[in-house]
Amino acid sequence: MPKDKADLLQGTLDMLILKALSLGELHGYGIIQRIRQLSDEMLNVEQGSLYPALYRIEQKGWVSARWDVNETGREAKFYKLTRSGRKQLETQEASWDRLVLAIAKVRQGTV
Amino acid sequence: MPKDKADLLQGTLDMLILKALSLGELHGYGIIQRIRQLSDEMLNVEQGSLYPALYRIEQKGWVSARWDVNETGREAKFYKLTRSGRKQLETQEASWDRLVLAIAKVRQGTV
DNA sequence: CTATGATGCCTACCGATTCTAGGTATCACC
DNA sequence: GGTGATACCTAGAATCGGTAGGCATCATAG
Numbered sequence: 618m619p620k621d622k623a624d625l626l627q628g629t630l631d632m633l634i635l636k637a638l639s640l641g642e643l644h645g646y647g648i649i650q651r652i653r654q655l656s657d658e659m660l661n662v663e664q665g666s667l668y669p670a671l672y673r674i675e676q677k678g679w680v681s682a683r684w685d686v687n688e689t690g691r692e693a694k695f696y697k698l699t700r701s702g703r704k705q706l707e708t709q710e711a712s713w714d715r716l717v718l719a720i721a722k723v724r725q726g727t728v
Numbered sequence: 729m730p731k732d733k734a735d736l737l738q739g740t741l742d743m744l745i746l747k748a749l750s751l752g753e754l755h756g757y758g759i760i761q762r763i764r765q766l767s768d769e770m771l772n773v774e775q776g777s778l779y780p781a782l783y784r785i786e787q788k789g790w791v792s793a794r795w796d797v798n799e800t801g802r803e804a805k806f807y808k809l810t811r812s813g814r815k816q817l818e819t820q821e822a823s824w825d826r827l828v829l830a831i832a833k834v835r836q837g838t839v
Numbered sequence: 840c841t842a843t844g845a846t847g848c849c850t851a852c853c854g855a856t857t858c859t860a861g862g863t864a865t866c867a868c869c
Numbered sequence: 870g871g872t873g874a875t876a877c878c879t880a881g882a883a884t885c886g887g888t889a890g891g892c893a894t895c896a897t898a899g
Contacts, residue, residue: 663858723763775848804846
């Protein structure tokens with residue numbers, strides 16, 4: 618019974634969160650939904666992964682958080698990319714591209 | 729001082745090893761060299777990552793090992809893909825492709 | 840002839856990160 | 870009143886790659 622949802626590889630979650638936030642301020646729960654939606658339901662981030670990741674990312678100064686009220690009037694913690702976070706997103710995207718390229722080379726290679 | 733060699737993401741090493749072995753039987757040290765060469769020096773697998781990984785992979789039945797002598801007459805442990813390993817390689821490549829696709833979708837997405 | 844670097848194997852431990860599995864609370868809806 | 874969605878959180882397990890060591894052989898440079 619293989620899951621159709623792919624598990625994330627370690628190291629990809631930060632990039633996804635930063636990317637989601639690059640499209641606009643958002644609260645935690647919304648980040649999960651945005652990633653799922655953007656990936657056409659292929660990626661599902663667990664809450665138990667997200668919240669610790671957000672904490673780490675905030676500690677690193679890549680996002681800032683504030684409590685506010687969402688459009689339905691509920692309390693939620695909104696996260697916003699900082700300048701440093703935007704730079705970090707670029708860095709991580711570049712690393713990802715390098716890795717994808719390198720692995721593609723290995724896969725197309727012959728002895 | 730960023731390294732120009734990319735660190736691997738967790739979960740990619742098995743696939744790289746299996747791919748390297750899909751090109752022919754090889755000993756551990758040679759696997760490292762083959763991956764480095766195939767990736768145009770972009771990927772460098774550490775010995776401390778490789779040997780435990782080979783052990784894991786052998787336990788799962790994806791490779792078989794035997795001691796032999798290399799072309800220069802030195803003892804070395806040669807690994808060979810099993811049928812199950814070849815199937816596993818396909819599976820992992822498919823997962824990798826799905827992940828790359830999913831992340832590409834997220835990255836090109838707009839709200 | 841000795842030192843160094845490459846080849847070849849291995850292990851122990853660390854650090855980072857994701858997941859599972861819980862917990863809490865509010866709200867809409869049936 | 871119960872269920873599912875929304876919204877936050879934590880503890881602990883599991884995985885896995887890296888660092889840093891160890892050991893042995895061999896070719897080559899000094």
